[in-house]
Amino acid sequence: MKQIQSLIACLALAATAACVPAHAQEGDWLSYRDAYRGMVAFEKYGKPKQFLQQHYQVSARDGSPLPPDFKLVLSGKSMQLNLPLDAVGRAVFPLLKAAYDENAALTINRKLGAYVFRPRVSIAVRPDGVYEGAELRAACEQALDFQRTVNAAGYRDKHCVGVRFTFAKKSDADVRWKGRDGAPLPVLSGPAFPDEAGNAYSVVTVRFDAATDKGQVISQNAPLALAPVFE
Template sequence: MALAATVAGAPVHAQDSDWLSYRDAYRGMVAFEKYGKPKQFLQQHYQVGARDGSPLPVDFRLALSGKTMQLNLPLDAVGRAVFPLLKAAYDENAVLTVNRKLGAYVFRPRISIVVRPDGVYEGAELRAACEQALDFQRTVNAAGYRDKHCVGVRFTFAKKPDADVRWKGGAPLPAVPGPAFPDEAGNAYSVVTVRFDAATDKGQVVSQNAPLAVSPVFE
């Protein structure tokens, strides 16, 4: 099996097999668990994405298989799963499997911003969340993120009528077709980008509906 190097946020490209090494995925995921700097606004998942940017099939399945275990890893609407960090699975050299041809998909650790249940986000906290994400990415991939800067956050929705995001007291921000995360391909979702400016830290962003994901935007 040929795989690209695994670092947090970087894709793993499956080519010639029907499984992925749990150990390889574990090494990429455990970096966030061990990360000692502030990360209270962040969460990490293991994400599966179609190379062409299309949504995953509704019957797509990701599973962890080992000598003594068989676990289904449910995926959310943007292909993220809670990844179990299991010593037994590591020791058994367990594998990750999907019920599709692996070559059509990309697998990666995915950092995103925790969604607030009340839909109200302090501008200063959104900026801090983006900076936390950038600091982490620089820790695991310094060359790739050294020259990047936080410019905003992206709210992702399944369809345009749900994408009502605005600065408190303002009009809805533009919603456009796009991928769930800025580094992906495709236009399967409706996304709203909240860009930072001088007034960000004094404002509030209100999302009328719960987004599928909130992600940092680096440029």
């Protein structure tokens, strides 16, 4: 019971620390019901969230990209669904009554202990690559408000300082402030999300300043992910 409660707490709080319980490692599966309880918190969240999106994310503990043949599968008495993962390990999580009632299993074709499983709230990517500075700040604030709702102690003293654009390679990472000097912002190696490990991606952090709300950020290529940055 303590192990199950530990998993529920970690998923519901979307904690930044790694959270894979002992029973999951032993049985090579995770409870859909437990994951559901963590994911449904965002669905029920009643405050503004129009700039946000939520996925169920799998990431390697060592920060390496997922193998090309990596699979996340939902299996129950009446179903077996492959949950496709994007380039940063996120899947659209189906909220299914039948899977909940059956307490279906979430499995991967690897050892669970090497991976972290969590709800992941991120900022929706714009197809035209044009982001109003004021909207980026609002998106970050919406994400912080949600995190404070599910984990008040962990986020009480955090502040929105910017957003992170993540790309597969450096040549794709061309992000600029429109109307400033026109130069692309610095590109570093890092994880897709600030609370992860590793340097598998090319990332650009757009930090907020006094002029943010009056400007636009232009990304020449669609990022793999767009994440709020809290400090």
